[in-house]
Amino acid sequence: MKMSFHNLTVFKQSKVTLRVTLSRFRFEVQVIKVLIARIKHSIHFLAFFLVLPAYVQAQDVPVITTSHGPNSAAQQAKPYVILVSLDGFRYDYAKRYGARHLLDIAAHGASAPDGMVPVYPSWTFPNHLSIVTGLYPEHHGIVANRFYDAQRDASYSYTDPKTNSDGTWYGGTPLWVLAEQQGMRSACLFWPGSEAEIDGKRPTYYVHYDANVPGERRVQQVLDWLKLPPEERPHLITLYFSDVDHYGHKYGPDSEETREAVHYVDEMMGQLALGVKRLNLPVDLFVVSDHGMENVQGDWINLERLAEDLKNFKSEGALMYGPDESSIEKVYAELQRNANGKFKVYRRSQMPSYLHMDNNPRFGDPIIVPSGPYVIRVRPGKDDVKPDKGNHGYDPRTMITMRSSFFAEGPDIRPGVKVPPFENVNIYPVIAKILGLQIGQIDGNISVLGGILAKPSAQSATH
């Protein structure tokens, strides 16, 4: 009995063991199944990420071609200029984060180690337009990324295709329009204003703005344009990258993310410079930025809380548009009383002349100038959000971190020349000079930056 009991126990035990073993086996099978499913999923996932870039790489950049006929014979003999903007690339980023390709351009060409001075307000659209028109915002008319025009009773917004592609908002003659008017073909792979017909002209080649076009494809497209037959090949090409600005806003100028974005766009510039060298064409490469970046201090300052009468004003960000002179004067006095050291407030006619803001009603009235990296607006928008970590738009004369970057190299640029800080409206006459284009009345002056140009003898020596 004992034995049988024992046997039974053993049998029971072995049954239990078997059951345990079976259930363990089942469990393990289950685990293996889950693992296989996970691996399958990972493979799909991996394949997605492996295939996606290849897919994107294979995609052509959707270039829109406007027929202007071939380059005139005179234009075909001229050099080529690539003008690149790295949005929000602060003047000290290249050195601080070791952007070796940009530092390499500086070593072989011209640079502004202490930065370039953006126009005020140091926002993206006003500065991009100042770079390509040689005009202060009060003259080219894009006074902010968003603003109101009382005469039109309409607002401009940089993100609205209806307004950003409407040429009637833009004054001045952008470089690509200047080129097209004089029989020289141009191409824009993104640039504020490049999707609009200005002065009756568009670039021969341009692309609707799409932040998702990979940097490598942008660089490749520029190189592809330079491989076109001479009569179709653009002599002026613009190129734009938003990465550094994006991460600067989100994580601040001191973040690891911003450092990585700097390295990414620097890598793109390395690819571009190498690609250009292989073409064996006389190409001058300009790499610039629109403004810098600073760490924001504090939460939103809503001006409406500081001046009661502002409730009757139209507004775009911190720009205010009053219904009549008496309420404008009242708001001005109230804001002055309640500024608390956070900003200065001026009637438009009394703006300091170096800011070049007294001559265009699109700036509104009164006008505030922040005294530090504060985030100021008239009132919250529909979808209120916390302020970004980093911001710009401030006076570059009082805040050095608003300064932008300038690098240039090529057969028409003197090697190793360093220039002191200068206003970005002075780039225009230099590029026009290289391309041999006649310019009209502008705010910039060739005497400011003309010293970076190689003399004709040096030019032929470097060709």
Ligand SMILES: [Zn+2]
């Ligand atoms: Zn920005």
